[in-house]
Amino acid sequence: MTAPHDTAEHWPVESARKVFQGVLVGVRRDTLAPATPGGEFFDREVVTHPGAVGVVAVDSAGRMLVIQQYRHAAKKRMVEIPAGLLDVEGEPAIEAARRELREEGLVEAARWTPLLTYQPSPGSSEEVVHVFLAEGLTEATLPVGFDAEHEEVSLTRSWVDVDELITAILAGQVQNGLTIAGSLAFSALRGAKHHLRAPCPT
Structure with missing residues (x-):
């Protein structure tokens, strides 16, 4: 049996906008393309972080x-x-x-x-x-x-x-x-x- 593992995947981003930038972290709002044909665009807010x-x-x-x-x-x-x-x-x-x-x-x-x-x-x-x-x-x-x-x-x-x-x-x-x-x-x-x-x- 194959060991469980994460796999790389990238959903298309229609647009990205910086919402906030602080000293260490920021917030970006990504608008993603529909996951299925005929679906709606949707937003995800992402905290940017240096690691x-x-x-x-x-x-x-x-x-x-x-x-x-x-x-x-x-x-x-x-x-x-x-x-x-x-x-x-x-x-x-x-x-x-x-x-x-x-x-x-x-x-x-x-x-x-x-x-x-x-x-x-x-x-x-x-x-x-x-x-x-x-x-x-x-x-x-x-x-x-x-x-x-x-x-x-x-x-x-x-x-x-x-x-x-x-x-x-x-x-x-x-x-x-x-x-x-x-x-x-x-x-x-x-x-x-x-x-x-x-x-x-x-």
Whole structure:
């Protein structure tokens, strides 16, 4: 039996209009051609987004690095894996992940492997998130020129047992989607049926 997989498909867009553009995201209204002969044109509003990266950083004791950071839209200080936007033009996802791990986690990794790629809200957003597994960790200092600001100023870090984190996720106590996806993917890897993709070049 063939494994389930997404397939590329593109429905014709009659017109596209920018509705809003903010600092990080925008909204575009696409008018799509009828899906069937004789059907009506219809609109879909799409959130434009640069994409993001997340890092599942696991130390030699099998603990995962998490941060706690205030999220205004959620009105919560959330448990998260190190993550950030792909907001540097031309920067590959793996380099953004290395940068975010150092900036938010104060660690560097000797081994990097793609863990998963997913779209958190494909019905309304273009955002694509790339999650990497980082191993062989060593302490690092903040990059030269980096200054924490806004929510990052009160960011805290901790190392957690993976099973305890999964238990908290399943109990609804950890609700950040990227953290949930990355943690569950890593947990699944510990079974014999799943395999990582090829490691990233060092």
